[in-house]
Amino acid sequence: xxxxxxxxxxxxxxxxxxxxxxxxxxxxxxxxxxxxxxxxxxxxxxxxxxxxxxxxxxxxxxxxxxxxxxxxxxxxxxxxxxxxxxxxxxxxxxxxxxxxxxxxxxxxxxxxxxxxxxxxxxxxxxxxxxxxxxxxxxxxxxxxxxxxxxxxxxxxxxxxxxxxxxxxxxxxxxxxxxxxxxxxxxxxxxxxxxxxxxxxxxxxxx
Numbered sequence: 001x002x003x004x005x006x007x008x009x010x011x012x013x014x015x016x017x018x019x020x021x022x023x024x025x026x027x028x029x030x031x032x033x034x035x036x037x038x039x040x041x042x043x044x045x046x047x048x049x050x051x052x053x054x055x056x057x058x059x060x061x062x063x064x065x066x067x068x069x070x071x072x073x074x075x076x077x078x079x080x081x082x083x084x085x086x087x088x089x090x091x092x093x094x095x096x097x098x099x100x101x102x103x104x105x106x107x108x109x110x111x112x113x114x115x116x117x118x119x120x121x122x123x124x125x126x127x128x129x130x131x132x133x134x135x136x137x138x139x140x141x142x143x144x145x146x147x148x149x150x151x152x153x154x155x156x157x158x159x160x161x162x163x164x165x166x167x168x169x170x171x172x173x174x175x176x177x178x179x180x181x182x183x184x185x186x187x188x189x190x191x192x193x194x195x196x197x198x199x200x201x202x203x204x205x206x
Contacts, residue, residue: 001049001115002049003020003026003028003047003049003051003114004029004030004031004041004042004047004049004051005017005020005030005032005051006033006038006052006053007032007051007053007056008033008034008053008055008056008057009053012080012103013031016028016031016051016110019107020110020114023111029045029047030045033057034056034057034058035056035058036058036059038050038064039064039067042068042072046072046074047075048075048076048118049075049117049118050068050075050077051078051080052064052065052068052097054083054088055081055082061092062091062092062095065077065092065096066096069095070096076099076117076118077098077099077117078098078101078113078123079097079099079100080101081101082102082103084102084127084128084130084131085131086131089128089131089132090132093122094145094146095145096145098122098123099113099116099117099122099123100123100124101113101123101125101128102125102127105126105127109126144187144188145187146184146187149180150180150183151205152170153177153180153181153184154197154205156170157181157193157196158200163177163181181193184196
């Protein structure tokens with residue numbers, strides 16, 4: 001298994017490298033302190049899994065996660081963070097992360113996470129499962145992945161704006177707004193936008 005590590009904290013970066021290099025079957029093929037350096041390296045070679053710090057100096061982890069997922073869909077992504085707030089976790093998972101690890105996770109948790117996502121599973125460390133409370137793993141897998149435009153429209157709907165008002169604010173046609181409304185209902189399996197808003201709020205997406 002080839003692994004990239006992206007983290008701007010030297011101690012964390014070194015610690016993860018040392019942990020993974022002790023495993024013969026895991027190869028750290030890149031260690032980066034910024035999103036820019038990692039994305040540049042990805043153009044030349046892609047690892048199997050990326051350990052991604054969600055707080056980077058040059059770009060937010062959510063944006064980086066989305067870009068990697070869209071450009072390199074086969075690469076697995078595990079978010080690394082000190083944050084165990086439910087909305088933060090769900091935002092990363094909704095953006096395409098295959099797993100979420102807190103930085104105080106045990107070394108064995110990190111190894112388990114790598115092998116689980118390689119096997120097509122979602123991995124959440126015990127601290128994350130606790131933070132998410134009673135949400136079932138199946139529910140987590142079903143969280144819709146929204147485009148930037150869909151999120152914008154969802155927020156505006158939540159603020160009570162009409163289709164015409166949203167079209168004016170975003171400089172798009174009312175037909176386009178209605179198409180996005182329909183896409184949102186389809187993605188959430190909801191009969192109307194009121195239900196979409198309720199589900200999105202439960203998932204911490206808005």
